[in-house]
Amino acid sequence: MQLPAKTFIITGATSGMGRGIAERFAREGASLVLSGRNEERGREVAAHIQEQGGKATFLPGDISLPETNHQLVESALENFGRLDGIVTNAGHLGLGAVTDIQPDEWHYTFAANLHAVYYLSHYSIPVMQEQGKGVIIATASIAAYKSFPNHPAYCAAKAGLVALVRQMALDYGPAIRINAICPGPVDTPLIWDSARAFPDPQKAVENAAQTTALKRLGAPQDIAALALFLASEESSWITGTAITIDGGVMATR
Ligand SMILES: NC(=O)c1ccc[n+]([C@@H]2O[C@H](COP(=O)([O-])OP(=O)(O)OC[C@H]3O[C@@H](n4cnc5c(N)ncnc54)[C@H](O)[C@@H]3O)[C@@H](O)[C@H]2O)c1
Numbered sequence: 516m517q518l519p520a521k522t523f524i525i526t527g528a529t530s531g532m533g534r535g536i537a538e539r540f541a542r543e544g545a546s547l548v549l550s551g552r553n554e555e556r557g558r559e560v561a562a563h564i565q566e567q568g569g570k571a572t573f574l575p576g577d578i579s580l581p582e583t584n585h586q587l588v589e590s591a592l593e594n595f596g597r598l599d600g601i602v603t604n605a606g607h608l609g610l611g612a613v614t615d616i617q618p619d620e621w622h623y624t625f626a627a628n629l630h631a632v633y634y635l636s637h638y639s640i641p642v643m644q645e646q647g648k649g650v651i652i653a654t655a656s657i658a659a660y661k662s663f664p665n666h667p668a669y670c671a672a673k674a675g676l677v678a679l680v681r682q683m684a685l686d687y688g689p690a691i692r693i694n695a696i697c698p699g700p701v702d703t704p705l706i707w708d709s710a711r712a713f714p715d716p717q718k719a720v721e722n723a724a725q726t727t728a729l730k731r732l733g734a735p736q737d738i739a740a741l742a743l744f745l746a747s748e749e750s751s752w753i754t755g756t757a758i759t760i761d762g763g764v765m766a767t768r
Contacts, residue, residue, distance in 0.1 A: 516544035517747040522595040524548045524587045524639065526578050526631070527605030529556040531703030532654065535735025536602055536742045541569030543743060546595040549573045550587055550605070570595070578605050579626035584634035588642060598642045600650040600746055603632040608705065609668040610712050621668045628672035629679065636683060636693075643691055651693040652745045653680050654738075657761050659697055661768065665712040673697075677757045684755030692754040694745050699761025700724065701733035728763025 523540055527533035529551030537547055541564040549571055551557040557573035564571040574590050576583030591598040609616065609624025616624075632653050643649025658666060659673040677695050684693040700706055700723035710716035710723075724732045741760050744750050759765050 516542075517743060517749070518599075519544035521599040521746075522546045522548070522591050522597050523600045523602060523746065524550065524591055524598065524635065525602040525604060526550040526587075526635065527654075528573075529553045529560055531705060532698070532701060532735045532738045533602070533604040534560055535739040536604060537571065538564060538567075539736070539739035539743055540602075540746070541567065541571060543747075545599075546570040547572070548587055548591045548594065550576060550578060550583070552577060578631040578635070579623060581634045581637075584631065585638045587635065588638040592642065597646060598639055598649070599646070600643075600652070601635050601639050602652045602654070602742060602746075603635055604654040605631065606654060606656075606673075606705065607669075608666065608708050609672075610665050610709075611668075612665050613667050615665075616668055624668035625672045625675075628669065629675045632676055632679060640683075640687055640691060644687070647690055649691040650746050651680075651683070651691065652742050653693075653695045655680070655695040655697045655757055657697050657699050657759060657765055659695075659757065660765065663709070663712070666709070680757060681755050688754055692745075692750070694750075694753060694755070695757035696738060696741055696745070697757050697759045697761070698733060698738055699727060699759070699764040701735065701738060703735060706732070726764050726767065727761065728766055731762065733760065733762060
């Protein structure tokens with residue numbers, strides 16, 4: 516096991532990559548505080564992990580609010596007595612070109628993708644500093660580097676997230692390692708939401724798979740394997756970077 520006796524908070528853990536990361540981390544011995552908005556799904560994920568012999572608790576909430584993030588850190592300390600890392604995975608698309616998207620949706624997209632990472636980092640870093648060690652893994656996107664039609668708020672927020680990760684790595688090293696993951700098209704509910712911005716969503720998802728050199732969508736398990744590497748001692752000299760995991764999409768540019 517690669518994460519024995521470690522405690523992690525994982526946001527957006529009720530579906531897609533977050534669920535994949537949670538299940539993988541639990542199998543590697545980590546105790547987990549899972550966050551999400553859908554209470555029923557969250558409790559189901561935590562129960563599934565417990566049935567498999569893992570340790571997980573679920574706390575519902577909206578991560579675009581500071582207090583939700585504060586409560587997650589408190590829950591880690593109350594339930595498991597420590598906090599070794601956070602995976603800020605939750606994300607929101609906020610579709611619409613600049614002339615279409617309304618200010619509330621623009622701000623919410625930044626709050627869910629970028630401000631939430633500041634909030635959870637703000638509350639968790641002092642705990643990890645006190646313990647002398649910690650890791651932060653932030654799920655950004657290739658949208659940080661590449662434009663997608665009708666995704667301006669999402670692309671800008673993910674680009675900001677990559678910059679935030681670089682900055683925090685300098686501010687909080689050497690004790691805390693901080694990295695971003697930039698996935699390409701991964702088969703989760705979010706990619707189908709994203710496809711709604713295209714005239715033929717089914718075709719858009721198929722095309723997304725074909726834009727990869729490997730001719731398939733990623734699976735949540737592919738992303739979980741990278742998150743595990745970044746969370747483990749195997750990556751002990753990696754910080755302040757954003758690792759693209761996209762089946763080769765960016766290689767075509
Ligand atoms: N699927 C892709 O192709 C793809 C590509 C690049 C990056 N990403 C990023 O990967 C991450 C995980 O997404 P996914 O693809 O697994 O999709 P997903 O829809 O399965 O997961 C996103 C999760 O974030 C949660 N979430 C969103 N806003 C929230 C809020 N305000 N409060 C609490 N939870 C909130 C959602 O409820 C959901 O569970 C996201 O950050 C997304 O932007 C996805």
